[in-house]
Amino acid sequence: MYTAGIDLGGTRVRVGIIDEEYRLLYWEEAFSEVGLGYEHTLTVIFGLLDRAKEKYVYNRIGICAPGPLDHRSGVLLDPPNLQSWGNVAIVDLVRDRVNVPVFLLNDANAAALSEARSGAGKGYESVWFTTVSTGVGSGYVHEGKLIQGAGGCAGEIGNMIIVPDGAVHSNLNPGALEAYASGTALTRISIEKYGWAGGAQEAIERAIAGEKEAIKLIDQTMTYLAIGLANVVHTVNPDVFVMGGGVMTHHEYLLPILKAKTNERVYDSLKGTFDFTYAAYGVEAGVIGAATYASLKLNVTI
Amino acid sequence: MYTAGIDLGGTRVRVGIIDEEYRLLYWEEAFSEVGLGYEHTLTVIFGLLDRAKEKYVYNRIGICAPGPLDHRSGVLLDPPNLQSWGNVAIVDLVRDRVNVPVFLLNDANAAALSEARSGAGKGYESVWFTTVSTGVGSGYVHEGKLIQGAGGCAGEIGNMIIVPDGAVHSNLNPGALEAYASGTALTRISIEKYGWAGGAQEAIERAIAGEKEAIKLIDQTMTYLAIGLANVVHTVNPDVFVMGGGVMTHHEYLLPILKAKTNERVYDSLKGTFDFTYAAYGVEAGVIGAATYASLKLNVTI
The missing domain is CATH 3.30.420.40 (ATPase, nucleotide binding domain)
Structure with a gap:
């Protein structure tokens, strides 16, 4: 079949x-x-x-x-x-x-279901997949089953409010995660504030090379993303975060930062009890x- | 049996x-x-x-x-x-x-499981229970089954960050929901700022009676709680929010405010698609x- x-x-x-x-x-x-x-x-x-x-x-x-x-x-x-x-x-x-x-x-x-059933989340009871590219999108798979929610909007954490009365970004809530931690947000700051025409990817590559302004910018972006993921921990407490999307391509550099910052923002008893991994599929x-x-x-x- | x-x-x-x-x-x-x-x-x-x-x-x-x-x-x-x-x-x-x-x-x-199986959430596919009393605690029941999470901390939204670098409250994250929307938080402000010795309950009763300062305070508290619940909507999108706990006793006054404020903070396609109800059990x-x-x-x- x-x-x-x-x-x-x-x-x-x-x-x-x-x-x-x-x-x-x-x-x-x-x-x-x-x-x-x-x-x-x-x-x-x-x-x-x-x-x-x-x-x-x-x-x-x-x-x-x-x-x-x-x-x-x-x-x-x-x-x-x-x-x-x-x-x-x-x-x-x-x-x-x-x-x-x-x-x-x-x-x-x-994408979440593919990762949970046969990709990087295979074998975990509860998988939270997040893609960071133009926007920030997620999917939640519990015991192999996709949870889509009443209106199909489970996993729409791009619209999660992390800064009350914060920045407005298209049709999202003011202060929504996507306004702070998406590829679009990172690219905008890279170009407007630093003049890096290569946007998000250039910022990440400059950070990897050791340029301090870029390190600070990536650190800030990962802090906002970690707030979003820590909020997911205190909502459904998944066994693993599978991260994908264009922004996460340099996962060997970004995942350890994201993991550390997320663990800083959860209950002591939870620190280190959930995994971070890079998506198996592109x-x-x-x-x-x-x-x-x-x-x-x-x-x-x- | x-x-x-x-x-x-x-x-x-x-x-x-x-x-x-x-x-x-x-x-x-x-x-x-x-x-x-x-x-x-x-x-x-x-x-x-x-x-x-x-x-x-x-x-x-x-x-x-x-x-x-x-x-x-x-x-x-x-x-x-x-x-x-x-x-x-x-x-x-x-x-x-x-x-x-x-x-x-x-x-x-x-409490979440009791409400989902035989209480106010009976008949809904996906139930999010929140109690607002000393702290803010939750439970999540999907298709009749309690989802506890990898470390048993699903539903611990009291520790959800809603204000980055915000107020510190016991062993929680700075800016955690519980520091803004719990009975403890409401009582503290009622006593310290307004001199209402009766704390949270007095503040709510003064608001119901029509006292403008109290109305503003309750409005602010419900705004923070609504940010937390809207974030739950964009994470698991439950069919119903069942609200309990001492602070919610005057539910006939508080639930409509909470419902309106939560709906203001979700995608247009979701507005009005999930219910709010008061807990059946005490x-x-x-x-x-x-x-x-x-x-x-x-x-x-x-």
Whole structure:
């Protein structure tokens, strides 16, 4: 039994096939060209699915996409990253074409599930995955099961308030974590305050090289991120934090800092009782996670 | 099949019996007299258990107690509220006397489980219980199951950081929620700033009566509590918040304020999608929750 996964992103769409042990057997990607409308992107997806079908017979499909979306009804709710699409009933549209059960979840949740089931979080009872790139997104997997929450917004810690009446950042709460600890925030400060055109990556590389201003900036960013993670500890107390996303690429430098700062902000009895690890999957995380999600939906018929 | 519950508190110890539908059939309380040492309090507990046994045959026991504690090994870890006891292997001590399986959990978690299974949170998929009294404590029940976390500290939102580098409060993080939104915090401000000897309750009653200074103070306290709950929404997104504890007694006045302020701090798509309700249980919550926890531990032998 094989399962297909679709990772629908603002730039690229990826389709892959996994087996029953969540191993990625095949995958292909194309430009999603979302500016041409959702009907066009669907045509791209159907082309990729048809080619995958030449290799493997799959009996269900998981789709991950940027939020907001309603995972229960399978509808995209006008996601900012998929410009001007409005609400799209993507599960119905794909199922009507392919005639197998189709499931939808958000992309950070898909990545979390891939890491928990077959990646860096495998074997832990409770896994908290956080990706730090343009934004800050998370997913929470407890005993192998994704917890999405009443409105599908479990893991949306980018909107966690860490500074009351703090900085405003797009449609988030004033003082939200994402305004302080995202790649966007780090890049903005790097350019505006220091003139480092390379943004977040340049700041991190300068810190690794030993430049004191950069070390201080990265230290500050990791402090805010650690406040967010310590708050997660005192909310669900996961066994492991799996960290991914572009900002965490230099994980060998960043993870020890983040780990130390998070442990400074938890009860004494908790210090050192949870792990930090770098994500096992990169660009394939969404496809594997979406397919894993669908493969776990047992006994479902159209 | 009946189950016994023990609620071991700093002032009183309570013992009760529930049936398979978590109904409280019998209960009795006594002073715990913790200052006389744990051996003395155990004698009190055994007396209460013996009298309960004259009425009902119970085949397992749940104990709840103030943290910190290790629910896996069944050991109290020198809890501040049980003075000078040090570490006490309470599960072993009770089991050796009574010869039935014994389980331990913290008191806020027990109250959360009682509310989720048979109280104000019954019927919801995901229940977040918060008690606001001396401190701020919580418990999280997902699909009827208590999530305690790697170190047993899920729901310890009293230690959630909401003001970086903020006020210091006992052994918590600087800027922790409990320093801003607990009964202790409200009482301190009421006395020190306004001279209201009746503390938190007097402040709330003055606000209800329409006194503007009191209204402003309660508003500020509920704002901080709402920041904490909004952060819980963006972490696990529960279906319902069940609120209990002495500070929430005037729930008809406080809950609408708390609900409005929490909804102001979540994504637009989430506003109004989760409920707020007042706890169904009062002083009996711990006994019912501890017994419920034990009754859910199926197929366990000594």
